Amino acid sequence: SQKIEQNSEALNIQEGKTATLTCNYTNYSPAYLQWYRQDPGRGPVFLLLIRENEKEKRKERLKVTFDTTLKQSLFHITASQPADSATYLCALPGYSSASKIIFGSGTRLSIRP
Amino acid sequence: GAGVSQTPSNKVTEKGKYVELRCDPISGHTALYWYRQSLGQGPEFLIYFQGTGAADDSGLPNDRFFAVRPEGSVSTLKIQRTERGDSAVYLCASSLGVAGPGGTGTQYFGPGTRLTVL
Numbered sequence: 687s688q689k690i691e692q693n694s695e696a697l698n699i700q701e702g703k704t705a706t707l708t709c710n711y712t713n714y715s716p717a718y719l720q721w722y723r724q725d726p727g728r729g730p731v732f733l734l735l736i737r738e739n740e741k742e743k744r745k746e747r748l749k750v751t752f753d754t755t756l757k758q759s760l761f762h763i764t765a766s767q768p769a770d771s772a773t774y775l776c777a778l779p780g781y782s783s784a785s786k787i788i789f790g791s792g793t794r795l796s797i798r799p
Numbered sequence: 800g801a802g803v804s805q806t807p808s809n810k811v812t813e814k815g816k817y818v819e820l821r822c823d824p825i826s827g828h829t830a831l832y833w834y835r836q837s838l839g840q841g842p843e844f845l846i847y848f849q850g851t852g853a854a855d856d857s858g859l860p861n862d863r864f865f866a867v868r869p870e871g872s873v874s875t876l877k878i879q880r881t882e883r884g885d886s887a888v889y890l891c892a893s894s895l896g897v898a899g900p901g902g903t904g905t906q907y908f909g910p911g912t913r914l915t916v917l
Contacts, residue, residue: 783855786855
């Protein structure tokens, strides 16, 4: 069955540095991959979608890469700010049903001033 | 405009009771999803509606869980004979179209209902 793995340990970095989060998946070749941000007590907020034929996608200070050979996506936040502190989730369409979105467990990111 | 709203925000119930959780999607969104999220985990897919019909209910854990969307807008998730293991945050999301790489598939989530079964 599909598996999505995100680093369960929190990532703590200094303000201004680049934060890099990893999403690995197995047993599947998804047509696209998504990244979401979730703050405590709130629902996830969609950030970026990258298609299988795209190596890299950018949006302001965010950059996502998608390596279909390694079955891995990297999510980068450059010039990180304390306001970027949140949990970041990656998500893939389901193998058996594209409308069924499968989420990873998320990585908590803390940016210290 | 208004986002996805869910009521109640918190629900405490006793084991064995019946609960209903409500989701008001963004107006005009035809697709609606229910997820369940436990502490430290990502959202877990439960069911997906396209219009009034459940297009994919493969994530419902057992027959105690049921969801409806009679008029293609508001949806209710119903849980019978609640168990302590049902305690979680139940999230609803809506999108203009079906999930996918097209822009209409972007899901907008509500704040969730925190269900606690004592």
